[in-house]
Amino acid sequence: MMEMGDSNQDLDLIDILWKQDIDLGARREVFDYNHRQKEHELQRQRQLEEEKKLHLLREQEKALLAQLKLDEETGEYIPHTKPILPPQQAVVSIEISQDANFTEETGDGMSFDECLQLLAETFPVGETENPSVCMELPPVSVYPSGTMMPSEQPALSPAVLPNPLTPPQRVTPDLEEAWMEILSLPELQCFKMQVDETMEATNFPIQTSPQVQNPSYPNNQLFPNTPYYPMPSASDLKTKNLNVGPGEFMNTCDGPVPSMAPSDISQINVEDPQVNPNFTPDSFCSSVFYPDTIVEESSSQHGHEESENVSEIPSKPSFTPMDLYTLSPEDVFDRSKRLPADFPDSDSGISTHSSPYSSSPSKSAYGGGSYNFSDSEMDDLDHNPGSAESDYSEMFSLNFQPEDLELAKPESEQTGQCKQLDKKPKQHMEDPAEESGHSGTPFTKDKPKKRSDVRLSRDEQRAKALKIPFTVSMIINLPVDDFNEMMSKHELNEAQLALVRDIRRRGKNKVAAQNCRKRKMENIVGLEHELDLLKEEKERLLDEKSKNATNLKEMKRQLNSLYLEVFGKLRDEKGNSYSPSEYSLQQSTDGSIFLVPRMKKTFKI
DNA sequence: CCTGCCTGTCATGAG
DNA sequence: TACTCATGACAGGCA
Numbered sequence: 132m133m134e135m136g137d138s139n140q141d142l143d144l145i146d147i148l149w150k151q152d153i154d155l156g157a158r159r160e161v162f163d164y165n166h167r168q169k170e171h172e173l174q175r176q177r178q179l180e181e182e183k184k185l186h187l188l189r190e191q192e193k194a195l196l197a198q199l200k201l202d203e204e205t206g207e208y209i210p211h212t213k214p215i216l217p218p219q220q221a222v223v224s225i226e227i228s229q230d231a232n233f234t235e236e237t238g239d240g241m242s243f244d245e246c247l248q249l250l251a252e253t254f255p256v257g258e259t260e261n262p263s264v265c266m267e268l269p270p271v272s273v274y275p276s277g278t279m280m281p282s283e284q285p286a287l288s289p290a291v292l293p294n295p296l297t298p299p300q301r302v303t304p305d306l307e308e309a310w311m312e313i314l315s316l317p318e319l320q321c322f323k324m325q326v327d328e329t330m331e332a333t334n335f336p337i338q339t340s341p342q343v344q345n346p347s348y349p350n351n352q353l354f355p356n357t358p359y360y361p362m363p364s365a366s367d368l369k370t371k372n373l374n375v376g377p378g379e380f381m382n383t384c385d386g387p388v389p390s391m392a393p394s395d396i397s398q399i400n401v402e403d404p405q406v407n408p409n410f411t412p413d414s415f416c417s418s419v420f421y422p423d424t425i426v427e428e429s430s431s432q433h434g435h436e437e438s439e440n441v442s443e444i445p446s447k448p449s450f451t452p453m454d455l456y457t458l459s460p461e462d463v464f465d466r467s468k469r470l471p472a473d474f475p476d477s478d479s480g481i482s483t484h485s486s487p488y489s490s491s492p493s494k495s496a497y498g499g500g501s502y503n504f505s506d507s508e509m510d511d512l513d514h515n516p517g518s519a520e521s522d523y524s525e526m527f528s529l530n531f532q533p534e535d536l537e538l539a540k541p542e543s544e545q546t547g548q549c550k551q552l553d554k555k556p557k558q559h560m561e562d563p564a565e566e567s568g569h570s571g572t573p574f575t576k577d578k579p580k581k582r583s584d585v586r587l588s589r590d591e592q593r594a595k596a597l598k599i600p601f602t603v604s605m606i607i608n609l610p611v612d613d614f615n616e617m618m619s620k621h622e623l624n625e626a627q628l629a630l631v632r633d634i635r636r637r638g639k640n641k642v643a644a645q646n647c648r649k650r651k652m653e654n655i656v657g658l659e660h661e662l663d664l665l666k667e668e669k670e671r672l673l674d675e676k677s678k679n680a681t682n683l684k685e686m687k688r689q690l691n692s693l694y695l696e697v698f699g700k701l702r703d704e705k706g707n708s709y710s711p712s713e714y715s716l717q718q719s720t721d722g723s724i725f726l727v728p729r730m731k732k733t734f735k736i
Numbered sequence: 737c738c739t740g741c742c743t744g745t746c747a748t749g750a751g
Numbered sequence: 752t753a754c755t756c757a758t759g760a761c762a763g764g765c766a
Binding site: 739740741742743744745746747748749750751 | 754755759760764
């Protein structure tokens with residue numbers, strides 16, 4: 132019912148517009164011809180309206196009967212036991228429901244074929260012999276092929292179209308309005324809605340900003356609202372924008388979708404997903420760098436290990452025999468207390484197990500007693516005056532008391548004490564000459580002492596050999612100022628100074644190397660994780676691209692069908708249809724629709 | 737004995 | 752300028 136009213140209003144409006152065209156000087160014969168068609172059209176519309184009214188009445192009767200119950204005794208229809216609406220109200224409700232259904236159909240739920248069918252029903256003329264489509268569709272202007280507007284021309288304004296021979300018959304504004312109304316009818320709106328839905332379903336960014344639209348194609352003024360497809364070739368885009376005939380629709384799937392529809396359709400701006408700058412930047416960027424978990428783990432690990440160091444730093448040096456050997460107790464205590472606060476080695480955490488803090492004291496007690504001078508650098512010491520070894524056994528008392536060790540070691544180290552104890556025979560095995568009759572077989576299954584421990588002991592032994600009055604841990608880990616202060620308190624010769632500097636350098640470099648390797652491993656792990664994320668992202672994007680391509684193809688197919696449908700309804704003044712191979716529909720900047728001949732190479736003025 | 741891994745050390749450049 | 756740190760390269764130990 133409402134549809135009928137709208138259609139009638141539209142037809143009346145078109146009629147009025149045509150009458151205005153008469154005033155504007157439209158040719159008489161055209162009007163008369165169209166007027167006859169118009170009357171015929173109105174007659175058909177009335178017939179359809181009557182049929183629909185009859186159908187509606189029948190539906191109402193059915194509905195009423197459905198709400199009544201046949202009284203078997205009297206043979207009469209009586210209302211149902213359940214409350215029902217009064218007949219008049221029921222009719223209204225039925226109408227509403229039907230309207231609702233119709234609205235649904237013309238809305239989102241309407242298929243494209245239904246839209247076309249509605250279009251055909253609303254404009255049934257011009258199907259075969261009836262060329263009265265000119266009544267509904269504006270008498271499109273026919274441009275000579277030579278005036279096909281190349282993209283270089285500023286605009287498709289008929290006023291500036293240069294052809295004195297056959298000046299383009301500009302569609303009058305009223306006719307334009309009628310044309311726009313036709314294109315904006317619900318029958319065509321459904322197509323727009325379908326296009327919108329398709330766009331939304333494909334997650335295409337819809338841009339309406341004029342600055343963004345067609346930024347690289349300033350000459351594309353023939354279709355200013357043409358959806359912007361960042362396609363590889365701009366020139367290709369230009370040419371295809373000018374030729375929007377139906378033949379190109381299916382052949383230009385990679386090209387722009389021509390916009391011969393009203394601007395509301397053409398406002399859709401489709402960007403190539405591959406070029407889409409909005410392509411999940413956040414997630415991607417967040418995945419580019421190390422995951423937070425890794426960073427947190429690393430930092431927490433560092434913090435934890437630093438705390439371990441903090442816990443163990445104060446206790447270690449104070450009970451080292453070297454300290455007792457050279458430093459006064461209060462001096463050692465003060466330095467040890469100061470260590471955790473201003474300990475500069477922020478990356479020392481990685482080497483908890485092998486850092487001088489953990490290894491130096493115990494190794495001094497155990498490994499130090501092994502006299503393992505296998506390192507070539509220690510050869511000189513080996514050949515050196517036995518004072519070194521004697522002093523060593525003297526200072527790092529072989530009669531070491533376990534209680535002292537436990538006091539000197541942090542709890543974390545104490546747990547591995549047995550392991551450390553087991554390493555001692557291994558050192559003896561490494562140097563059979565030093566074996567004192569102990570059988571190494573019972574300890575062979577135990578893990579031998581680490582090289583770092585051996586190296587530490589070497590440095591310690593060297594320091595001991597040169598009578599360096601500091602612990603290796605202090606030499607390595609003291610801040611520069613404290614280290615210099617400590618050095619200044621003792622008169623050291625060149626050899627001692629060089630050794631102290633080497634010990635400090637090697638110790639710090641060892642920790643640095645450990646941290647460097649740890650970071651390298653973390654980088655590898657992080658990159659592997661990032662690689663996995665990127666693979667997943669690639670998979671997802673490929674899937675999305677495939678879906679988008681499918682949707683775009685379907686959309687172009689529908690657009691092509693609609694184009695052909697609309698084009699097929701166009702008639703010239705004689706009622707003949709235009710050939711899609713010779714003409715094409717184009718839209719100018721102001722939304723006007725033109726029927727433009729296709730470019731012919733052999734054009735002559 | 738060979739090989740791969742781990743670790744320490746050196747050299748070097750950057751801060 | 753000295754120092755510290757990071758890192759590649761090399762070598763030794765070990766399974």
